[in-house]
Amino acid sequence: MKKIGVFYGSTSGTTLGIVDEVEFYLKKMEYDVINVADGITSIGDYENLILITPTYGVGELQADWENVFDEFSKVDFSGKVVGLIGLGNQYAFGESFVGSIKVLYDVVTNNGGKVVGFTSTEGYHYEESEAVIGDQFVGLAIDEGNQGDHTPDKIKSWIEEILPSFN
Template structure:
């Protein structure tokens, strides 16, 4: 497997903890982790990419991702496999749960990237989410406020799938 680039943005540290769990499950796999507050230029160096963002407001990505969206829109993702992880609060923001992940999804799809790692929307309690297409999230959805006890197993199973 080629080296994986893990790109994330965080405000509170919850996303960083999720990234730590992803790294733990990628043992024996070559990866590099980049906080997008330092920019996203390195995305071009990877064919296998994991993008991680919490959602804020009405389904917006984390602020460091927002600052880099125009640059992200200029990247050609052809021949790249991208897996997405979204964090959100399904009860307080049930009408836009993990919507920030969908913003990244749309840009990657528009620029010819292959999205992998879609997950079932079963087991969550939210009103709606733009990040759900055909009953599947466009990546791994996590709720660190109300389902943090499920996060390690969800990440473990998801990593097993995307490693294929």
């Protein structure tokens, strides 16, 4: 398996905690962790990617992702396999829960990438989400504030699911 690039943005530090969990389950793999606040110039170097973002406002990207979005939207994802993790609060922002991963999903798929790791909407309580296609989220949905006790198991299962898809 080729090296995995884990790209994330974090404002409050909650997302960084999720990155730590992801790293725990990738410990036997080759991977790099890149904070998008430091730029995304190396994103093209990876064929396997995990992109992690919290959702702000009404389905909006976190500020660091927003700052690199123009560059991100021009990345050629052809031949790349991408897993998405979105963080949000299903109760406080039930009308846009984890909507930011749909923004990333659209760019990746429009630019030739393959997204893996769709997850069930079962067990969540939200009004609507742009990040849902059919009856699945376009990635792993995390509500650390309301369901944080489930996070390690969700991440473990999700990583186990996506790894066989990576080259």
